[in-house]
Amino acid sequence: MSAPRPIRTFFSEVPDGADPFELLGLSAQPCDDDAVRAALDQRLARLAQHPQAHSPDADEVRLVLHVACAQLLDPLLRREILADRAARAQRTDASPVVRLPTASSIELAALHAIASSGGWNETARRRVAALLHAEQIPLATLPSIISAVGARVARERHDAASGARYGAIPALDARAARSLQQRHRARLFTKWVLLGAFVLSIGSIALLSMMLIDSYQRSVAYEQEGERRAEAEQVESGTAAMPQEESALTPVAEKASPAGTASKQAGERQRARSADGLIAPAPTELAATPIEIDPNSRAWLDAATVLLEKEPFASQTDEARLQRVGRLARLNQAAAYVWDAAADPRDLLISLDPAPSRIQAAASPVDDPATFTAPGVPPDGTLALELLEVRRGKQLDSQAFRGRRYGHLKLGPVDCDVAADSALFGSPHELRLIAARIVLDQSSNPAMIHALLEALPRAPKSDSTSELVMRVTEQSVPSIDDPSWRATCRRMLLERLAMLLGEVWSSELDALAGWIAQSYDAQARGYKPGMSSGSTVSTPAGTLPEAPAARLFDRWMREIGGLRSAPGDLEKITRIRQKREARLALARGPMQRFAAQQVSCAEALALLVAIETPSLAADVERVTSEALAIRARAMRVIEQMEIAEHTISRLWRIRLSREPERREQS
Amino acid sequence: MTGSWCVAVLSAVLSASPSETQTGPIPALRDRLAALSPDDPMGYFLLAEEVMHEMQGDRGLQLARTLFVLASVTDRRSSVPQGLTAGAALALASISSSDDERQWLLALIEPGSPRRPARVDDALQEEASLNAAEALSFARAGDAVALHERLRSDDVYRTLRRLGDEGASAIDLLERASDRAPCAACRNRRIIKSQIADTSDDVYTLCPICLGNPGPAYALRQYRETLAVEALLLGAQGESWSAHDWLSSGRAALEPDLDVLPEHFGVDPDRVRWNDDPISEDPLDGVWIR
Numbered sequence: 001m002s003a004p005r006p007i008r009t010f011f012s013e014v015p016d017g018a019d020p021f022e023l024l025g026l027s028a029q030p031c032d033d034d035a036v037r038a039a040l041d042q043r044l045a046r047l048a049q050h051p052q053a054h055s056p057d058a059d060e061v062r063l064v065l066h067v068a069c070a071q072l073l074d075p076l077l078r079r080e081i082l083a084d085r086a087a088r089a090q091r092t093d094a095s096p097v098v099r100l101p102t103a104s105s106i107e108l109a110a111l112h113a114i115a116s117s118g119g120w121n122e123t124a125r126r127r128v129a130a131l132l133h134a135e136q137i138p139l140a141t142l143p144s145i146i147s148a149v150g151a152r153v154a155r156e157r158h159d160a161a162s163g164a165r166y167g168a169i170p171a172l173d174a175r176a177a178r179s180l181q182q183r184h185r186a187r188l189f190t191k192w193v194l195l196g197a198f199v200l201s202i203g204s205i206a207l208l209s210m211m212l213i214d215s216y217q218r219s220v221a222y223e224q225e226g227e228r229r230a231e232a233e234q235v236e237s238g239t240a241a242m243p244q245e246e247s248a249l250t251p252v253a254e255k256a257s258p259a260g261t262a263s264k265q266a267g268e269r270q271r272a273r274s275a276d277g278l279i280a281p282a283p284t285e286l287a288a289t290p291i292e293i294d295p296n297s298r299a300w301l302d303a304a305t306v307l308l309e310k311e312p313f314a315s316q317t318d319e320a321r322l323q324r325v326g327r328l329a330r331l332n333q334a335a336a337y338v339w340d341a342a343a344d345p346r347d348l349l350i351s352l353d354p355a356p357s358r359i360q361a362a363a364s365p366v367d368d369p370a371t372f373t374a375p376g377v378p379p380d381g382t383l384a385l386e387l388l389e390v391r392r393g394k395q396l397d398s399q400a401f402r403g404r405r406y407g408h409l410k411l412g413p414v415d416c417d418v419a420a421d422s423a424l425f426g427s428p429h430e431l432r433l434i435a436a437r438i439v440l441d442q443s444s445n446p447a448m449i450h451a452l453l454e455a456l457p458r459a460p461k462s463d464s465t466s467e468l469v470m471r472v473t474e475q476s477v478p479s480i481d482d483p484s485w486r487a488t489c490r491r492m493l494l495e496r497l498a499m500l501l502g503e504v505w506s507s508e509l510d511a512l513a514g515w516i517a518q519s520y521d522a523q524a525r526g527y528k529p530g531m532s533s534g535s536t537v538s539t540p541a542g543t544l545p546e547a548p549a550a551r552l553f554d555r556w557m558r559e560i561g562g563l564r565s566a567p568g569d570l571e572k573i574t575r576i577r578q579k580r581e582a583r584l585a586l587a588r589g590p591m592q593r594f595a596a597q598q599v600s601c602a603e604a605l606a607l608l609v610a611i612e613t614p615s616l617a618a619d620v621e622r623v624t625s626e627a628l629a630i631r632a633r634a635m636r637v638i639e640q641m642e643i644a645e646h647t648i649s650r651l652w653r654i655r656l657s658r659e660p661e662r663r664e665q666s
Numbered sequence: 667m668t669g670s671w672c673v674a675v676l677s678a679v680l681s682a683s684p685s686e687t688q689t690g691p692i693p694a695l696r697d698r699l700a701a702l703s704p705d706d707p708m709g710y711f712l713l714a715e716e717v718m719h720e721m722q723g724d725r726g727l728q729l730a731r732t733l734f735v736l737a738s739v740t741d742r743r744s745s746v747p748q749g750l751t752a753g754a755a756l757a758l759a760s761i762s763s764s765d766d767e768r769q770w771l772l773a774l775i776e777p778g779s780p781r782r783p784a785r786v787d788d789a790l791q792e793e794a795s796l797n798a799a800e801a802l803s804f805a806r807a808g809d810a811v812a813l814h815e816r817l818r819s820d821d822v823y824r825t826l827r828r829l830g831d832e833g834a835s836a837i838d839l840l841e842r843a844s845d846r847a848p849c850a851a852c853r854n855r856r857i858i859k860s861q862i863a864d865t866s867d868d869v870y871t872l873c874p875i876c877l878g879n880p881g882p883a884y885a886l887r888q889y890r891e892t893l894a895v896e897a898l899l900l901g902a903q904g905e906s907w908s909a910h911d912w913l914s915s916g917r918a919a920l921e922p923d924l925d926v927l928p929e930h931f932g933v934d935p936d937r938v939r940w941n942d943d944p945i946s947e948d949p950l951d952g953v954w955i956r
Contacts, residue, residue, distance in 0.1 A: 318916055370886045373806055376877035384878050388857045389870050414878035418856065454807045457800040487796045491900040495909065498893065502908025509907040544907070582773040582922035586766075589903040589910035592919040632921035633929060640918045 006057035007064060010050050011043070019081055020068035028085050033073055040069040055614070296338045297656040300331075304653050307331055308646065319508060321642045326512050328645040329519035335652035340527030369501060372413045372450045380412025383438075387422045390431050401434045406441040413447045420451035423468060424459040436468055443472045446504070449497040456490055469493060513545055513590075520548035520601075524555050544590050549597035553580070556604035563611045576603045591637045599631060599644040602651065609655045619660035623650050692720050696949035699940040702736075704744075710737035711750050718761060725950055727761055732954070734758050735933040742924070751775065751924060758931070764830050767930075770920040774927065794821035795899040802836060802892050805843030808854060808881035813844050829898055832915075836895040839888070846882060851875040890915060 007014050007023070014022055021028050024039040043065050052058055072078050307327060316324070371377070376384075390396045411419065419442070422435035442448035452472065459465045461480050466489070470477045473492040478485050502509070560573060580603075583596035606624040610617035627647040634640045654661055692698070695717075702709050714733030717726055734754040741750035752775040759771040801822050804813040816822055817840065826833035826840075848854040852873035859868050872878045884892070890912060896902070897913035904910040920930070928935040934954065942952035 368886070369889045370884065372884075373808075373881045373889065374879065374883040375875075376872070376879045378877070381872045381878040385857060385870060385872055388855075392857075392859075392870060394870075414856070414872075417879065454803050457803055457812070484792070487792060487799075487900055490796065490799060490896075491902045494893065494896055494900060494902045494913070495904055498897070498902070498904045498909040498912040499906065501912050502904070502906060502910075506908035506911050509911055513907040579922055583919065586770055586773055586919045586922060588901075588919065589914055590905065591907050591910045591914070591916075596919065628923075629925060632923045632926045634918050636916045637914070637918040638916060 006061050009052065009057060010047055010061050019085055020071045021081065021085070023065060023068040024072065026072070028082060030078075030082070031072075036069055036072040040065055294338075300335055300338050301653060301657055303334070304331055304649055308649055308653070318636065318638045321638045322509065322512050325638070325641045325645045326515045326519075328642075328649050329516045332645065332648050332652055333519040333522045335649070335656060336523040337527045338656060339652075369446065369450070372447055374413075376412060376414035381414040383411060383415040384418035387418050387426070387431065387435060390428075391422065391426055396428065396431055396434075398430055398434065406438050410445045411438075411442055411447065413451070416442060416445065416448040416451035417454065420448065420455045424452075424455050424465055432464075436464075439468060440471055444500060446497055446500040448472075449493055449500060453490065453493045453497060456486075456493065461485065465489070472496065513594075514543040516594075517543045517545035517548050520545050520552050524548050524551035526555070544594065546590055546594045546597055549594055549601055553597060553601045553604055556601065556608050560604065560608050560611060563608075565611060566614070569607070569611060572607055576600060576607060579603070591641075595637050595640045595644065598641060598648075599628065602628070602644050602647045605648060605651050605655075609651055612655070613658065616654055616658070616660060620651065620654060623647065623654065623661055692716055696942055699949065699952065700942060702938070702940055704740040704938045707737050707741035707744055707750050708748060710734075710740060711754065714754070715757065718757065729950060730761065731758060731931050732933050735928050735931050736935075736938055736954075738924070739928055739933075739935040740938055755927075763828050765828060766920065767830070770922065773922040774924055791825070794825040798822045798825045798836075799896045799899045801840055802896055805840050806881055806884065806889075806892060808843070808846065808848070810844055810846055810848060813840065817844060825899065826895070829895065832891070832895050832898060832917075835891055839892065843882060849873060849876045849880040852880065854880040856880065 007018070011023075011025075013025075024036065024043055026035065026039050044062065047053060047058060047061060047065075050058065071081065307324075386401075419435050419438045422431055423439045424432075426432045426435050439448060439452065449472065452469070456465075456469075463480065466477045466480055466485075469489045469492060473496045475492050477492070478488050482488070557573070557577075560569075580596065580600035583600065584593060587593040587596045603624065606620050610620045624647060627643055627650070631640050631643040631647075634643060650661060692713075698709075698713055702713065710733045714730050714737060717733060718730040720726075721729070734757050738751040738754040741747050741754075755771045755775045759768045762768045762771065797816055797819070798821070801813055801816040804810075804816060822840070823837055826836050829836070852858050852875065854876075856873055856876070856878045857870045858873050859870055861867065862869055873880070894913055894915040894917075897904075902913050904913045920926070927933075936956050937954035939955050940952055941955045942949065946952075
């Protein structure tokens, strides 16, 4: 079920696809500016008396009314809208044809919105989205409309310099170029150049140009299609027009060729990849989907359904759980991109493929901690025997020992045990030095660090011990006079051992940490065009997601701060911050610290959605409290992470669908 | 209101820790337990304090914990809460044997500024923690002599008990290691000496029994557990997720959420009435019912 259209909630008499005249309740006749302004005032006054006058939907409708007013205050555009309306009525009488958006009017209104918002920013994005919503144009066409606006501005800029208008449109065929010339020539000098200069002056052209590059083909195809349809209608007088039902199912971009064909193929490719775990809102689908939720959101919601409802929670290994955390984090990154109105659908192609799985092949038998305490396996023990013989009085053949190098092989646990013993308290002194060198050669061998750890309680409190620990762990050691010296040396060796064992046996955790860090970082930064190119490049293993999660929390808090808050919101904000501090104080280690940040992000997002859409607050509260109660009882940190990330995905589903979550979905 | 309760309870807790209190039966304990009602959360609280101070042993402590939790639960559900939760959490912290649990309890009532509870014996505690970590090391190495030396003091076991379940499994491991005899062939020297026939020359060979490694063979899971306990004792955390996983065994941090309180202490928040066993002489023989 989709949300009711806001405009119909407040003005039930306004028909679907209403033009600015209908939105303002004006008859389709020439009128002056005063009449337009009076109509706007009348509409706003009526809106103010509505029970939902203070809802976000009401704000959206106000925006739409203002945009309609702005359109009608432009005499040129007013005439064009009247002409479009007359033509539409004529077409409706003649034969049922698909209604294509009147690109020029939408683009003009979009440019008005952008210009009046101070450039392409969050406000402009919302205004244009509201405009499209009111015009019942899929939000997915936003990129092409903005691109078209940018294209005009850029062309004007180029033409002003070269003196050859339209010469900078290489992909356009001659007929289309002529059509475009005829269509736009009259107003380009007066309107676009002036407004374009304004947009240029506020620095928006860079962003618009970036978008233009990616969607240029689509915007050209869109223009061509409009011209061709107009020509065909003129020639065939409506007899060859496509039946409305069929047309409605045919994507606009698909009808346009050759770019439309290419777009269709791309869409099919993307759909195919979708089955392999990619979120792929194909452009062709986006343009055709007759729903109120914008197609990018719909594509995301479909992907979310798979991840949120089809994958089991219970009876999973830690590794499987963590893989799921990674995929959910990616899904949430895509949601954030959709929310941030990613201009290019390609930017939403975010890989959900699992990160590299456990790398056991790299582990050698001597890395297995189970062998550290097991009886030795020959040839392990050969070096140990030589060292022990010397300690029992056998003549030390220092030349023979010094000639050997151990860095290229991994000694076994028995050899490591005796070498570490000998390095710390072996005798004679020269044997200690030789053994110390062996220890340093093996400082990346977990068995050697284990051996040092076991030998340390019996080691003398000396500078040589300090130096050995310092060189093996590559960290500074407190002075031997420091009361914490023994404990610190032991802790450092323990952390070194865990690091080496983790690299061999749990490297997938670091890969997933980097993966999750990337998703959180992308969400914290917010969408910028072209970001997708970086989103599929894995971050270095070991990159921790803790800091990006903290930044994302700050982002949600900033956005909450920018909204009109209700009584009690401040208390909720304080409580979220306090719980976050408490969690961080209780957390030990990077995984627990991330889990603390992550669940705080979930709470902050929940509050943000609840404040944004008060009608959904109860549902958001239910989803969050239920899930976090389960999380609070989880005994394993990865389970906590999975529950929190899953909750974030559910919150995104509510935010993007603008609907309460169905009970069975949870 | 809450603040005054905190102060009152804190001073009561500080003035008399369980180890210093008198022992002895609590008058009419059976009747007082039976009289408890969710309409009077203070009744649970006052009886909990009395039990905490007057009754020794695990059963007494368990009853005190349950009563404090029920005091908190019933008070929070009350139409006119008296702010007993803060006092209950402080009292529970005072009888907690785990540093983590104590810190968590304090975070429940003071979420804005959670802190590790200050202790006068921090230095001693660090020494005891190190001794416990080294005892585990001796156990892994099969050095029963050194292990016995460490276990002479109660510090090691007391310290490990503070760690909860992880500590309990470590104690079990230490007890088994301390009973273990050294290698029968080499006495844990790793090598054995023998004489070459017809000569007086000694020759050393690796021990044929332990092959140079006299320690007990631990399974991977056991080995990880000992590392995780050492990490808890020494505050080792690891810089990466993989390292942290080895040092924490994937354990989750406690959530600073009052709703978790009953479950953490194994208390059913809906069973708030005491139903004693009329046949038993022991007033603590009974069950909590709805």
